[in-house]
Amino acid sequence: MPGLSFIAPTTIDEAVRALASAPGLAKCLAGGTDLLVQLRSGRSRPELIVDTKRIPDLIGIRDAGDHFVIGAATPGASISACAPLCRAWPGITEAVDLIGSQQIQGRASLGGNLCNASPAADSVPAVIAARATCVVAGPEGTREVPVEAIVTGPGQTSLKKGEFLVEFHVPKPAPHQSDAYLRFIPRTEMDIAVVGCAVNVTLGERGVCRDARVVLGAVAPTPILVPEAAEALVGHWLDEETLARLDAAARRASKPITDKRGTIEYRIKVAGVLARRTAAIAFKRAGEC
Amino acid sequence: MTFIGKDLKVVGTRPIRPDGVDKVTGRANFGADMTMPGMIWGKIKRSPHAHARIKRIYTEKALSLPGVKAVVTAADFPDIAAEEAFAGEAIMDFRDLSRNCMARGKVLYDGHAVAAVAATSPAIAEAALDLIEIEYEVLPFVIDVEAAMAEDAPLLHDTLFTQGVEPKPSRPSNIAKRINFTKGDVEAGFREADHIIERRYTGKPVHQGYIEPHACVAAVAADGQCMIWSSSQGHFMVRQYCAHLLGIDISNIRAMPAEIGGGFGGKTLVYLEPVALALARKSGRPVKIVMTREEVFRASGPAAGSVVEVKLGAKKDGRLTAGEVVxxxxxxxxxxxxxxxxxxxxxxxxxxxxxxxxxxxxVCNRPKVAAYRAPGAPNASWGVESCLDELAIELGIDPLSLREKNAARDGTKAVHGPTWQNIGYAETLAAVRAHPHWTAPLGPGQGRGIASGFWFNIGGESSAAVHIAEDGTAAVATGNPDIGGSRASIAMMVAEVLGIPVERVRAIVADTASIGYTFLTGGSRVTFATGMAATEAAERVVEELKKRAAMMWEISPEAVEWRDGMAYPAGPNAGAFEPLSLGEIAFRSARTGGPISAELSINAQGAGPGFGTHICDVEVDRETGAVKILRYTAIQDVGRAIHPAYVEGQLQGGVTQGIGWALNEEYIYDGEGRLDNPGFLDYRIPVASDLPMIDTVLVEVPNPRHPFGARGVGEVPIVPPTAAVANAIYRAAGVRLRDLPMSPPHVLAALDKSDG
Incomplete structure (x- = not known):
């Protein structure tokens, strides 16, 4: 039987060295709510697990002036309990809070949710919609990339050998900017998104949309930024006509598969519905802040 | 003696559950908690194919892995002949059971056990599974029921000829049996009808969804004496089945009951115990096997999927003239x-x-179905109760009136034979009419449905022993694993008879060597049948207590009266004596003839049938197809609720499972006949936030055959929900769903179709 090694370094450098020098598959454990399930089912058979929860830089939320810094392994429960973040980006914090249960929230992290690279990851669309970036550490030092550059396909990321996620930088909202995230699941909780949708909008004079980002989850191999959906919003109030254009743009952008969680037809239809419903919440919030 | 109509002190109250503290603090020992010195771990190699011939099994590599102590295959089990086992609510043949525990010749479904290993650690056992090589000849498979009935369907068993058709078929088929019975003149009945309706309803197999996976430990001593610890619905069943499957005398097996974390019928048979015994016998070590959740889904029993065709004929006023179902x-x-x-x-x-x-x-290439709460009834009622609702709509009659008009009452001869006596169906309908839920206003996009359900309930063989301790407390031992609160209800009935507080009665579940034979916990029989045995045993103890008091007073036992846990002289003529308490009599029992106890074994008859009617309100999201259950009221004739809170819990639990069946639960197979959703993530039982508080109304029409009037209560409540939900959806959204589950994609597709 191949052995499985586990280390819990306390510095970024130590973690990079361990990941870079591992001969076989090495995995980061930033909570383990996906990884442990994969280990148990035999879907992932790493030779090395690097627990990043002991690295102080990876835990906690900081106010860095024009942006928030969220450690990549910060537990979801801390994110939903962070009042300034909840006020700034209710869509992000609600999305994080949708993941799993209370118990899962004690372990699950933004970094883990992103690097697990599921098209249905709940926290990812809202973070992308907020134009967040992430800091990646690796053998060649650190680099900062947009969040949408990380996931390249189901279970696939752009991270190179020895690289892992350190933190997220989430810009603070402009005046009259807010966000929302909705997902559709057959149950009310403890489930995986059949479709997810994040909308981030900035309103200008008389409630007209000045800027927008719309991100869909679970309708393509990765979470997708949908510029056509944003264009449907920019320059408009949220009236019936705008909603119809948004719905159509979201449907057009959706390229889902049929699997046990939903059919192509169903996902496309619900993507349009969710886009409308999410936009309505985001507009309302932006108008009130 | 009957206690019906008497003023009772314990029965009907809501004391704290006697096994509650252990369960909420984690002290209770479930199947997987047992451990023994020298114990090793067993794992099962399962088929990746839906249907294949086993050409050869190579076990040498696995056996040579250090730490592996034994490997077994079908060759380690006797090839036993066909023989029907009495399994309560499910039909089981020992030959099939043996082949279900360990495939012989062919594998018949994805997950079918083919071999098993036992090793010194779970990791070694797991690694050894990969070293067992099996040569298969993959065969065509069939998953769905009507496809399996087709002339050219792949055959599972060459020896299976349809029973119940004349002449006997010359060719084997997947149809094991055809049943038919009739009442009256069906053709004439339909001719008499003003209105005839004919519909077809389908349902998917659903799993019982017990939280505790199957688990056991088996040990075989050098002299052949076997011990089995396992979580099951009946340790006497485990003992009997293991003895039969392995050719061991029943007296050489002692089966110990673990606490059970849910069964719902799915633990009324064995999967692991015979395999663990075979491994223990071969390795000389105690062997523990615990299923993973994936194994539970792939290899343990679901409820049957079904196709139900219903035809009903009625007069304009709603009076049914004829019915036909397939x-x-x-x-x-x-x-x-x-x-x-x-x-x-x-x-x-x-x-x-x-x-x-x-x-x-x-038969088809899926795991063998197992009993699930009122087995067979939910499928049939899904069809009939939906069709009645469609009939009500077409006739313009409200669905409650339609049921009132046609309800079976005392004296009605049922289609399947019996003439009903002391039944409470009409009483449940009256309770619906009287309930505020029935007339509560509904909002836009909301709808209300009703449906009814029936289950026989059973009695059967039960033993109970009541022992009086020296201080006047009591113990009652029975042979039924406690699934639904039976320790509480049995202790309460014994306390009532003895006239002492329930806290002074300790109920335990005794192993197969410590109490007389007791049929398994199933068929909603325990509070009825075992409760009857315990009540009668307690009555014998009371007789004995009166005799002892009489001896102490030197009067005749007939002159002693038992009241509130005390012996009193029956009247002034009996003599003037200070009453004697149970404790005082027990304390001096050595001087009056020795320990006071009674054990009784009975075959209880007269289980009262159960009827229920449910009201369900839903709201339908027309854009996503999501159905939200807004309000739910379950009304049921329970005979007499011994512990009302547990009875309400049974109703709520049954409704919850029924709603899961209605809305989201289904087995999803891929193109290769492999189960694609063997876990609770994608096999969606309801979570707490999916449901409103489920209200209950306990109607009490006493069952005269039980000392307290009890009927079985646990199974009826899973019968009405599927149709109640569908009937509510129709009224909320104007679409009739005839295929389960009514999951969001299916509801949305139906809405889209109706919108054109």
């Missing part, structure tokens, strides 16, 4: 779906003059 039930890999009880339940609630019922038991 039930096609999936049995899984071996014959024995609950189509028989399904046939009997289909029209059991109605006074139907003319009816024909036909059932088919059909």
């Amino acid at each position: 039930l096609k039930y999936q049995a899984g890999a071996f014959p024995g779906s609950p189509v028989g009880p399904g046939c009997m339940c289909a029209f059991a609630m109605y006074d139907l003059p003319n009816a024909s019922v036909t059932g088919y038991d059909v």
Whole structure:
């Protein structure tokens, strides 16, 4: 039987060295709510697990002036309990809070949710919609990339050998900017998104949309930024006509598969519905802040 | 003696559950908690194919892995002949059971056990599984019931010829059995009808979804004496089945009951115990096997999927003139779906003059079905109760009136034979009419449905022993694993008879060597049948206590009266004595003849049938197809609620499982016949936030055959929900769903179709 090694370094450098020098598959454990399930089912058979929860830089939320810094392994429960973040980006914090249960929230992290690279990851669309970036550490030092550059396909990321996620930088909202995230699941909780949708909008004079980002989850191999959906919003109030254009743009952008969680037809239809419903919440919030 | 109509002190109250503290603090020992010195771990190699011939099994590599102590295959089990086992609510043949525990010759479903290993650690056992090589000849498979019935369907068993058809078929088929019975003149009944409706309803197999996976430990001593610890619905069943499957004398097996974390019928048979015993016998070490959740889904029993065709004829006023149903039930890999009880339940609630019922038991490449709460009844009622609602709408009659008009009452001869006595169906309908839920206002996009359900309930063989301790406290031992709060209800009945507080009665579940034979916990029988045995044992103890008091007073036992846990002289003529308490009599029992106890074994008859009617409100999201259950009221005739809180819990639990069946639960197979959702993530049982508080109304029409009037209560409540939900959806959204589950994609597709 191949052995499985586990280390819990306390510095970024130590973690990079361990990941870079591992001969076989090495995995980061930033909570383990996906990884442990994969280990148990035999879907992932790493030779090395690097627990990043002991690295102080990876835990906690900081106010860095024009942006928030969220450690990549910060537990979801801390994110939903962070009042300034909840006020700034209710869509992000609600999305994080949708993941799993209370118990899962004690372990699950933004970094883990992103690097697990599921098209249905709940926290990812809202973070992308907020134009967040992430800091990646690796053998060649650190680099900062947009969040949408990380996931390249189901279970696939752009991270190179020895690289892992350190933190997220989430810009603070402009005046009259807010966000929302909705997902559709057959149950009310403890489930995986059949479709997810994040909308981030900035309103200008008389409630007209000045800027927008719309991100869909679970309708393509990765979470997708949908510029056509944003264009449907920019320059408009949220009236019936705008909603119809948004719905159509979201449907057009959706390229889902049929699997046990939903059919192509169903996902496309619900993507349009969710886009409308999410936009309505985001507009309302932006108008009130 | 009957306690019906008497003023009772314990029965009908809500004391704290005696096993509650252990369960909420984690001290209770479930199947997987047992451990023994020298114990090793067993794992099972399972088929990746839906249907294949086993050409050869190579076990040498696995056996040579250090730490591996034994490997078993079908060759380690006797090849036993066909023989029907009495399994309560499910039909089981020992030959099939043996082949279900360990495949012989062919594998018949994805997950079918082919071999097993035992090793010194779970990791070694797991690694050894990969070293067992099996050569298969993959065969065509069939998953769905009507596909399996087709002429050219792949055959699972060459030896299976349809029973119940004349002449005997010359070719084997997947249809194991055809059942048919009729009442009256069906053709004439339909001719008499002003209105005839004919519909077809389908349902998917659903799993019982117990939280505790199957688990056991087996040990075999050098002299051949076997011990089995396992979580099951009946340790006497485990003992009997293991003895039969392995050719061991029953007296050489002692089966110990673990706490059980849910069964719902799915633990009324064995999967692991015979395999663990075979491994223990071969390795000389105690062997523990615990299923993973994936194994539970792939290899343990679901309820049958089904196709139900219903035809009803009625007069303009709603009076039914004739009914016809055809039930096609999936049995899984071996014959024995609950189509028989399904046939009997289909029209059991109605006074139907003319009816024909036909059932088919059909094998297919899925796990063998196991009993699940009122096995067979939910499938049949899904069809009949939906169709009645459609009939009500077409006739312009409200669905409650339609049921009132046709309800079976005392004296009604049911389609399946019996003439009803002391039944409470009409009383449940009256309770619906009187309930504020029935007339509560609904908002836009909301709708209300009702449906009824029936289950026979059973009695059977039960033993109970009541022992009085020296301080006047009591212990009651029975042979039924406590699934639904039976320790509480049994202790309460004994306390009532003895006239002492329930806290002074300790109820325990005794192993197979410590109490007389007791049939398994199933059929909603324990509070009825074992409760009857315990009550009668307690009555014998009271007689003995009176005798002892009489001896102490030197009077005749007839002159002693037992009241509130004390012996009193029966009247002034008996003499003037200070009353003697149970404690005082017990303390001096050595001087009056020795320990005071009674054990009784009975075959309880007269289980009262159960009827229920449910009201369900839903809201339908027309854009996503999501159905939200807004309000739910379950009304049921429970005979007499011994512990009302547990009875309410049974109703709520049954409704919850029924709503899961209605909305989201289904087995999803891929193109290769492999189960694609073997876990609770994608096999969606309801979570707490999916449901409103489920209200209950306990109607009490006493069952005269039980000392306290109890009826079985646990199974009826899973019968009405599927139709109640569908009937509510129709009224909320104007679409009729006839295929389960009514999951969001299916509801949305139906809405889109109706919108054109």
